[in-house]
Amino acid sequence: xxxxxxxLQELRRSASLATKVFVQRDYSDGTTCQFQTKFPPELESRxxxxxxxxxxxxxxxxxxxxxxxxxxxxxxxCLACATAYFIFLCMETHYEKVLKKISKxxxxxxxxxxxxxxxxxxxxxxRGMRVIEISIYEDRCSSGSSSSGSSSSSSSxxxxx
Amino acid sequence: MTPGGGSGPMKDCEYSQISTHSSSxxxxxxxxxxxxxxxxxxxVFPGRNKFFCNGRIMMARQTGVFYLTLVLILVTSGxxxxxxxxxxxxxxxxxxxxxxxxxxxxxMGTLLRTSFSDPGVxxxxxxxxxxxxxxxxxxxxxSSSGGYRPPPRTxxxxxxxxxxKLKYCFTCKIFRPPRASHCSLCDNCVERFDxxxxxxxxxxxxxxxxxxxxxxxSLSFLTxxxxxxxITHVILRSQQAGFLNxxxxxxxxxxxxxxxxxxxxxxxxxxxxxxxxxxSNQTTNEDIKGSWSNKRGKENYNPYSYxxxxxxxxxxxxxxxxxxxxxxxxxxxxxxxxxxxxSNGITMYGATQSQSNxxxxxxxxxxxxxxxxxxxxxxxxxxxxxxxxxxTLGQPTxxxxxxxxxxxxxxxxxxxxxxxxxxxQFLTPEEAPSPPGMLxxxxxxxxxxxxHVLSLASQDSLHEDSVRGLVKLSSV
Numbered sequence: 001x002x003x004x005x006x007x008l009q010e011l012r013r014s015a016s017l018a019t020k021v022f023v024q025r026d027y028s029d030g031t032t033c034q035f036q037t038k039f040p041p042e043l044e045s046r047x048x049x050x051x052x053x054x055x056x057x058x059x060x061x062x063x064x065x066x067x068x069x070x071x072x073x074x075x076x077x078c079l080a081c082a083t084a085y086f087i088f089l090c091m092e093t094h095y096e097k098v099l100k101k102i103s104k105x106x107x108x109x110x111x112x113x114x115x116x117x118x119x120x121x122x123x124x125x126x127r128g129m130r131v132i133e134i135s136i137y138e139d140r141c142s143s144g145s146s147s148s149g150s151s152s153s154s155s156s157x158x159x160x161x
Numbered sequence: 162m163t164p165g166g167g168s169g170p171m172k173d174c175e176y177s178q179i180s181t182h183s184s185s186x187x188x189x190x191x192x193x194x195x196x197x198x199x200x201x202x203x204x205v206f207p208g209r210n211k212f213f214c215n216g217r218i219m220m221a222r223q224t225g226v227f228y229l230t231l232v233l234i235l236v237t238s239g240x241x242x243x244x245x246x247x248x249x250x251x252x253x254x255x256x257x258x259x260x261x262x263x264x265x266x267x268x269m270g271t272l273l274r275t276s277f278s279d280p281g282v283x284x285x286x287x288x289x290x291x292x293x294x295x296x297x298x299x300x301x302x303x304s305s306s307g308g309y310r311p312p313p314r315t316x317x318x319x320x321x322x323x324x325x326k327l328k329y330c331f332t333c334k335i336f337r338p339p340r341a342s343h344c345s346l347c348d349n350c351v352e353r354f355d356x357x358x359x360x361x362x363x364x365x366x367x368x369x370x371x372x373x374x375x376x377x378x379s380l381s382f383l384t385x386x387x388x389x390x391x392i393t394h395v396i397l398r399s400q401q402a403g404f405l406n407x408x409x410x411x412x413x414x415x416x417x418x419x420x421x422x423x424x425x426x427x428x429x430x431x432x433x434x435x436x437x438x439x440x441s442n443q444t445t446n447e448d449i450k451g452s453w454s455n456k457r458g459k460e461n462y463n464p465y466s467y468x469x470x471x472x473x474x475x476x477x478x479x480x481x482x483x484x485x486x487x488x489x490x491x492x493x494x495x496x497x498x499x500x501x502x503x504s505n506g507i508t509m510y511g512a513t514q515s516q517s518n519x520x521x522x523x524x525x526x527x528x529x530x531x532x533x534x535x536x537x538x539x540x541x542x543x544x545x546x547x548x549x550x551x552x553t554l555g556q557p558t559x560x561x562x563x564x565x566x567x568x569x570x571x572x573x574x575x576x577x578x579x580x581x582x583x584x585x586q587f588l589t590p591e592e593a594p595s596p597p598g599m600l601x602x603x604x605x606x607x608x609x610x611x612x613h614v615l616s617l618a619s620q621d622s623l624h625e626d627s628v629r630g631l632v633k634l635s636s637v
Contacts (some may be wrong), residue, residue: 086377129486
């Protein structure tokens with residue numbers, strides 16, 4: 001049982017997209033961006049519950065930080081208003097800075113935690129902040145791929161759009 | 162770590178570092194599209210919007226009234242600066258044109274910002290999401306809906322102790338977040354939808370509400386300012402030369418006075434109304450429908466309000482500005498899945514909500530026939546938006562060729578210019594080092610050129626984007 005190493009590209013060449021799981025938004029706090037920490041059953045066999053929850057909680061923390069209404073956001077807002085919002089031409093908003101952090105974090109999580117398990121997180125920003133999309137790949141590097149719990153949807157092979 | 166069963170060998174496969182260069186660069190798309198120019202996302206945007214300056218500017222389809230607004234403001238202010246200010250600055254103080262100039266600058270800046278920015282449009286669901294939602298709804302409903310149209314789908318959430326119903330939008334194939342609504346004029350779901358304003362030629366929603374409020378507030382000040390000083394001008398002149406002579410000497414003042422007189426009532430009234438809305442953290446939509454009014458029940462209260470006026474105002478005006486979710490200027494990935502289309506063109510369910518405030522706030526525009534009036538506007542409330550409609554005067558409306566466009570591109574385009582650089586900078590440090598422990602000997606790090614060959618699945622390039630953390634923030 002040699003340890004095979006796959007790059008993510010080879011993963012996609014050899015793996016087929018089995019299914020996607022969507023983690024929906026949690027609106028119980030209002031309109032702030034939070035995601036549900038409920039563990040999707042399809043991931044039962046792929047990743048530990050605790051790792052997944054930690055990822056979602058960290059993301060929720062980032063979004064809460066981005067949308068935090070406090071001293072610095074007031075300052076930014078007042079300064080922007082005073083300059084008739086022209087200051088946004090030169091300055092990046094606090095929200096955008098946090099989004100960059102989130103992006104880095106998701107990439108790091110993908111590298112360290114999710115890709116080794118044949119999973120892939122999609123940045124919620126690319127889905128309109130509606131869902132965290134988790135793609136589950138079936139790896140065919142060994143014959144007889146594991147079909148534990150994940151049904152091959154029609155999107156396997158991915159060409160059918 | 163490894164799941165049970167025969168998946169042991171598979172789970173020993175380790176995945177090395179993530180792909181490198183951006184596949185979203187325009188370089189790649191022409192190869193795929195056989196040398197046709199790569200398309201930006203705004204070109205295939207499913208909503209009814211108009212885009213200018215290569216996606217930097219976004220407006221509603223019908224912009225005639227916006228041009229009227231522009232003309233009214235420009236002409237009145239121009240006449241004021243040209244005819245009244247010389248006399249006034251001489252007789253009273255030069256601070257008058259200075260203050261007027263600042264006010265005018267502020268009005269134009271906020272108007273263009275309101276009109277040109279993304280109000281908070283929610284992108285439509287990807288086919289995968291839509292299918293997943295449909296599946297969940299079918300499970301929830303028992304899925305015995307054969308040929309007839311399934312009942313409206315709703316989800317209930319408890320927000321701060323108040324039960325809020327989330328409705329499913331058939332056009333966008335999503336459950337609308339709380340406070341979002343579907344604008345039938347623009348055919349988009351908009352977050353924190355306030356109303357569709359024909360005067361600014363755009364919807365007013367989460368991302369441009371503060372600009373809209375500052376616009377009407379500063380316009381109130383400007384109108385009152387011009388009106389007051391035009392009257393002062395005429396009075397001063399008539400003290401010297403008599404009233405009729407004063408009017409003859411400065412005919413422009415008459416015109417300005419008339420415009421301002423009629424505008425003051427509506428604009429100041431509207432400012433007052435929106436000040437009330439902001440301080441109670443409601444949208445026009447909610448206020449008109451009476452969502453949080455006590456008349457619906459003693460236990461009905463606004464779950465979004467922070468409790469005191471000051472915090473509500475600060476949150477609405479000085480809160481963080483969320484980025485645009487629709488990424489207008491991003492390039493379409495070669496195999497990007499097309500967004501799920503509207504279901505048989507039935508947008509009426511989603512449209513009824515916005516119809517009600519549409520009727521109130523946009524009497525000048527034709528709206529789509531509304532079938533169902535489960536949410537009729539309360540009759541008493543429509544009068545508040547009435548003033549909006551009274552701002553009509555017999556002014557010819559030569560279509561302005563948007564003279565401020567060129568100056569405005571700067572306003573709305575700052576972020577893409579920056580972020581395209583930052584995006585690439587962002588990538589490079591991430592690409593090079595391989596994550597420790599993931600690369601035993603013998604396996605080369607794949608480079609981007611291999612990736613071009615590998616985009617088999619339609620979602621692959623999208624995933625690569627996300628995996629690389631490529632966040633494409635479009636302009637405001």
